[in-house]
Amino acid sequence: MKTEIKHIALTQIDDFPEHPFQVRMDEDMEQLVESVKSLGVITPITLRKKDDGRYEIVSGHRRRKACEIAGLETVPAEVKELTRDEAIILMVESNLQRSVILPSEKALAYKMRLEAMNRQGQRTDLTSGPVGQKSTPVNSRDAVAAEVPDSARQIQRYVRLNELNHELLSKVDEGQIAMRPAVELSYLKSDEQENLLQAMELTDATPSHAQAIKMRKFSQEGRLTPEVIESIMTEEKSNQKEFFRMPMDTIRKWIPKEVPQKDAEDYISRALEFYHQHQEMQRLREQEYER
Numbered sequence: 001m002k003t004e005i006k007h008i009a010l011t012q013i014d015d016f017p018e019h020p021f022q023v024r025m026d027e028d029m030e031q032l033v034e035s036v037k038s039l040g041v042i043t044p045i046t047l048r049k050k051d052d053g054r055y056e057i058v059s060g061h062r063r064r065k066a067c068e069i070a071g072l073e074t075v076p077a078e079v080k081e082l083t084r085d086e087a088i089i090l091m092v093e094s095n096l097q098r099s100v101i102l103p104s105e106k107a108l109a110y111k112m113r114l115e116a117m118n119r120q121g122q123r124t125d126l127t128s129g130p131v132g133q134k135s136t137p138v139n140s141r142d143a144v145a146a147e148v149p150d151s152a153r154q155i156q157r158y159v160r161l162n163e164l165n166h167e168l169l170s171k172v173d174e175g176q177i178a179m180r181p182a183v184e185l186s187y188l189k190s191d192e193q194e195n196l197l198q199a200m201e202l203t204d205a206t207p208s209h210a211q212a213i214k215m216r217k218f219s220q221e222g223r224l225t226p227e228v229i230e231s232i233m234t235e236e237k238s239n240q241k242e243f244f245r246m247p248m249d250t251i252r253k254w255i256p257k258e259v260p261q262k263d264a265e266d267y268i269s270r271a272l273e274f275y276h277q278h279q280e281m282q283r284l285r286e287q288e289y290e291r
Helices: 027-039 061-070 084-095 103-119 140-145 152-163 166-173 179-185 190-203 209-220 226-233 248-252 261-290
Strands: 003-009 045-049 055-059 074-080
Touching (some): 055 061, 055 084, 084 103, 103 140, 103 152, 103 166, 140 152, 166 179, 179 209, 190 226, 209 226
Parallel strands (some): 045 074
Antiparallel strands (some): 045 055
16 A cells, blocks of 8 residues: 655645544644644644545544644645545544544444445455455454454444434433433434434433333334323333433543543542542631631
8 A cells, every 4th residue: 555745735635524523622632733833743644635636634634623723734644545445444443542432423433434344345454454465254343343442232332323313312422311222212213203302301301221112112113102202201210310411521621531431430430539528628627727
């Protein structure tokens, strides 16, 4: 696979079509911009040349954006000769290294990669072995699962999320709907999902896994009317608990980067416990001072 490093004008670079990963203007981006201003782009972005002579980003959307903010006109880039499917596989693989990835981002990314692999006849040599050497045919999900933290079953769940409408998928991203009930809801028809959203607003609640399973069953039987959805949503949930929710972007800046997202809840819980102990000690000192 031929590659070369060039300085490409930012005006000649297009986004990757249907790029599933967002470029967030967060603290990490601010740090990246400052790094680009002082050190330049240390790791070149990866581009693919288009038929019209322009380029599209395969890897490096955040670095390209940082260059724009920093006022640079060009960016160092590795230009690769890639087919569309090769570019998709490489794009997904490189972006899955991010520290924070939304469920909707993984959903579309895994879907795009699996479809590309299937079009290639389930080749895995492009990212896991010598160029030109084909591997023994293997299930695409298993092949991807061997390279990422998610299991083949979890990858399948993420792909199902693409069947949710935008509003429901956003609630998954915000943590209002958990993964397992979200997968069950993905089997509902479009109008049923709209009816569910109205019922959620009316009841100020989100469906539990058991409720989602029940809705899917009624849907398969053709009996999931708005009235049935509302009835299910108003059922008392077993072991129902009150939750406090906050967008991950709001709290991520207080969590060390080395703490993975799956351990964030435990980290926050321990931090609050420490803060409570600090407050209690402060209260006791004030009482002692007043005596």
